[in-house]
Amino acid sequence: MSDAAAPSASRLWDLANPTRFLNLAARLIPILAVATIAAFAAGLYMGLRAPEDYQQGSTVLIMFIHVPAAWLAMMCYSLMAVSALGTLVWRHPLADVSVRAAAPLGAAFTFLALVTGSLWGKPMWGTWWVWDARLTSVLVLLIIYLGIIALARAIEEPSTAARSVAVVTLVGFINIPIIKFSVDWWNTLHQPASVSRLAPPAMDAVFLYPLLVMSAAYTLFFFTCHLMAMRNEILRRRVRTMRIQAAAGGSAADVR
Amino acid sequence: MFGDYAGFIVPAYVISALVLASLIVWLWLQHRARLRDLDELERSGARRRSAMKGER
Amino acid sequence: MRALLTRELRLALRTGGGAFYGVLFFLAVVSITPFAVGPDLKLLSTIGPAILWISILLANLLGLDRLFQADSEDGSLDLLLLGPHPATAVVLVKCIAHWLTTGLPLVIATPVFGLLMNMQAPAIAAVMATALVGSPAITFIGAVGAAVTVSLPRGGLLLAIVVLPLVIPVLIFAVSATHGAVADPAPFTAPFLLLCALSLFFAVLGPLIAAWTLRHSTG
Known part of the structure; x- marks a missing residue:
């Protein structure tokens, strides 16, 4: 079926079998977890050693956990959109599992982006919340995430x-x-007239490198969680199916 | 080290750590619960469809 | 197609609910505003366009679950979608009928409520104009939400939650255009045209996606 397609595409279809996916997940999750911890350790070490920013003082430290969270919030949604295409266009069986697994993760990252953004903004602008373009867009994104989660739970x-x-x-x-x-x-x-954007400071290497490492850490964390969540969703469906069959088959199921 | 801003930086890091940790814990607990459910179902005799096919 | 439109209109007008409830809700929100912000007329006229538009937005959103529900419940929705006309056209006609009986009454009711908010004629006219070209966008975007929540209990609330972020641009451009009509330096035409563009864009996209969703969810 996938002879004409690139090898990676056929591998995606190989994974359509849930059991095969579960095996792959079982192997990948520990590796990703270790990589995540290592990246966080490196990122935090580099970040906490960074000097104070000229304009923003030590609050630049918040940037190291705000920007990756916001970046992940958006990347997660992009992943969900691609998975949604997988459901609608290519009918990949695990595409829906991917969307459901990703939604709560995306909402969590969006929430973190908002909270850290608020904590970053308060010393900068004196108020806990500011309706600047970026924070507002992130808030709207959170509402979109929560709507999707609510919808997923409402349809039987x-x-x-x-x-x-x-x-x-x-x-x-x-x-x-x-x-x-x-x-x-x-x-x-x-x-x-005189509001400065809640933006990262001029990207000196001493700020850029910790930021990149922390972004990598967050990304690895996301994929670890995503695989775990997909695994849970597959198992949940199995349980549900078995329960339905047990209820329908009654004792006949045991006899066979 | 953090100067006056410790009151903002520390909560930011703590909340982030708490949220991220909760995610992991929640996912892990869900995993355990599902495995328990599966064990329970297997013990009470229910079979997966593919296992049933294999037995025929 | 015209037969379908008349059918839809007759149905909508017979149940009568849409226009009446929408305008009543409009009245309710406008009436409670002074209790919240105080009766200062100057303040009211300043926030007037915003309050009017929020009410119009919410009234439209809360009425959207009626777009497909009645037909879905008695099975005629399936028949309509499988009939001779393309499903997208069917949904488009339903949206137009829905807007004529829910959105348009809100536009017509605007002057009265504008007076309650102590707004001047240019502001009222601007709200009416933006509501006229902007509320169709709400209906068309909402059609997708309605299609997705069509047979859910409490679907109306879920619909509102899902659709609300998507119609924020409509609100932004509408209020911005209104301010532009009232206060000189701000532009009116740019946001107004953007509103028209949104309505036209979603007039195509909304029914298309809604029809596809409905066709593939039946049964």
Whole structure:
């Protein structure tokens, strides 16, 4: 079936078998976990040794956990959008599992981006929350995530749920540029004259390297969690199927 | 080391650590729960469809 | 197609609910605003366009679950989608009928509520104009949410949650255009045209995606 496709595509289809995926996950998760811990150790060490920023003082340390969280929040949604395409276009059996597994993770990262952004903004601007373009866009992204999670939980029938969640994810994805554009527009309309953007400082290597390492750590963490969550979802479906069959078959199932 | 901003930096790191740790713990607990469910089901005689096919 | 439109309109008007509830909700939100912010007329006229638009937005959102529900419950939705006309066109007509009976009454009711908020004529006119070209976008975007939540209990609330982030651009451009019409330096035409663009864009995309979703979820 996949002769004409690139080897990586056929490998994706090899993984369509849940059992094979579970075996792969069992092997990958420990490796990713170790890599995550190592990256966090390196990133935190480099970050905490960074000097104070000229403008932002030591609060630049918050950047090392704010920017990766925001970056992951968006990367996670992109992954969900690709998985949604997998559900709708290619009908890959594990695509829906991927979306469901990723949504709570994305929401968590978005939440972290907001909280750390707020804690970064308070010493900078004196208020706990500021409706600047980026924080506002991240807040809207959080609402989108939570809506998808709520929708996934509300629909009982698995294939309808998969389709609906995929559609909403993709419609959200299409809208994100529009929302971003409109929020930026809105922000430039209302921005007072002398506000400095909540932006990373001039990217000296001494700030850039810890940031990159922390971003790598967060990314590895995400993929570790994503595989764990996908594994849990597959097992959950197995349990559900077995329960249904046990209820339907009654004692006949034992006889065979 | 953090100067006046410790009151912001420390909570930021602590909350991040708590959220990330909770994720791992939650996923791990879910995994254990599912494995327990599967064990329970196997013991009570339910079989997976592919296992049933293999027995025929 | 015209037969379908008249059918939809007749159905919507017979149940009557949409327009009445929408306008009533509009009234409710506008009425409680002064209790929250105080009766200072100057303040009210300043936030007036925003309050009007928030009410219009919410009234539209909360009425959207009726878009497909009645037909889905009695099975006629399947028949319509499998019928001679393309499913997208069917959904488009349903959206138009829904807007005419839910969105348009809100536009027409705007002057009254604008007066309650002590708004001046240019502001009221701007809100009406932006509501006229912007509320269709809400209906079309909402159609996707309605299609996805069509047979869910409490679907209306879930619909509102899912659709709300997607219609934020409509709100932003509408209020921005209104301010532009009232306060000179800000532009009116740019956001107004963006609103029109949104409505046109989603007039195609919304029914397309909604129809696809409905067709593949039946049964």
